[in-house]
Amino acid sequence: MPSTKRCLTESAANKAIGGVPTLHYFDFQSRGRGQVIRLLWEDAGIAYDDIRYSFEEYPEYKKSRVSEMNPTANIPVIELNGRILTQSYAILRHFARQLGRYDGSTEEEKYWADAMCDIVIDWRTLFVDAFFSDNQKEIYPKHCQTTRARYLQALETHLKSHDLSTSGPYIIGKNITYADMVLYQILHDENLTQDGRKGIKDYPRLVQLVDAVESRPNIKAFLQSDRYLG
Structure with a gap:
């Protein structure tokens, strides 16, 4: 079964993005495209739920849960208030704009x-x-x-x-x-x-x-x- 963990406590940054996001990603230590999303959330002080899939169990979830959330069946996938966010770099830019930080001012x-x-x-x-x-x-x-x-x-x-x-x-x-x-x-x-x-x-x-x-x-x-x- 995938592991699930609540990280950090809710803050003003959570209010800015509309709640506590859930991240679906591989259990690949602190590495990969999904990890950079965690890095931004950690820096901003955003509480998040971290769901990690082992490489062995992922194919099973790819056919069911993940493919239901993302037609390409790729992760990372973010759930937030009933919305599904995909594509890691678009996700980063999206949260940067919501926070009014991390995106440059000019x-x-x-x-x-x-x-x-x-x-x-x-x-x-x-x-x-x-x-x-x-x-x-x-x-x-x-x-x-x-x-x-x-x-x-x-x-x-x-x-x-x-x-x-x-x-x-x-x-x-x-x-x-x-x-x-x-x-x-x-x-x-x-x-x-x-x-x-x-x-x-x-x-x-x-x-x-x-x-x-x-x-x-x-x-x-x-x-x-x-x-x-x-």
């Missing part, structure tokens, strides 16, 4: 956050293909040496050269956006934020962003809690 800030997010989406697609390849032992190391290195260098260059990104630790400078969490999450999932940032030691601007995200009080508390699963 059109240029919104564009730059979206653009950086889209780069990470491309990277994540290739990461997942390599990591879950039938020949992972051969394919994933090649991914790390080529594709991953290319995206790390591209993101580092963007962060060092764009006027917004040079004005503070985050993508648009001093204020965090959903895109910072998306970028943080792929770095985490590629095991680059761990071990003293060893995997990104040659990318100081990315290190600065990771440090800034992990230093946020609510995220720091989350990473030290039993809700964080590695």
Whole structure:
């Protein structure tokens, strides 16, 4: 059976989004596209119900419960006040707008956050293909040496050269956006934020962003809690 857990206590942020959301996602430690939704909720102080499916039991629920909620039968899926929300990055943008945070305040800030997010989406697609390849032992190391290195260098260059990104630790400078969490999450999932940032030691601007995200009080508390699963 899937595990269900209530995380955090209801706050003003819950009122802003209209209640306590329920997240349906894999029991994949603190990783994946669904995890970045948890990260935003944790930072905003949003109470949520966390339903996790093991990879073994998911096919059964995919045919029934999940396919009833989402015609593509993909997760994450959010339930909130009778509404069903799908597509992880659309979900992030939706909650950012509801909260009036995490989305930039000018059109240029919104564009730059979206653009950086889209780069990470491309990277994540290739990461997942390599990591879950039938020949992972051969394919994933090649991914790390080529594709991953290319995206790390591209993101580092963007962060060092764009006027917004040079004005503070985050993508648009001093204020965090959903895109910072998306970028943080792929770095985490590629095991680059761990071990003293060893995997990104040659990318100081990315290190600065990771440090800034992990230093946020609510995220720091989350990473030290039993809700964080590695």
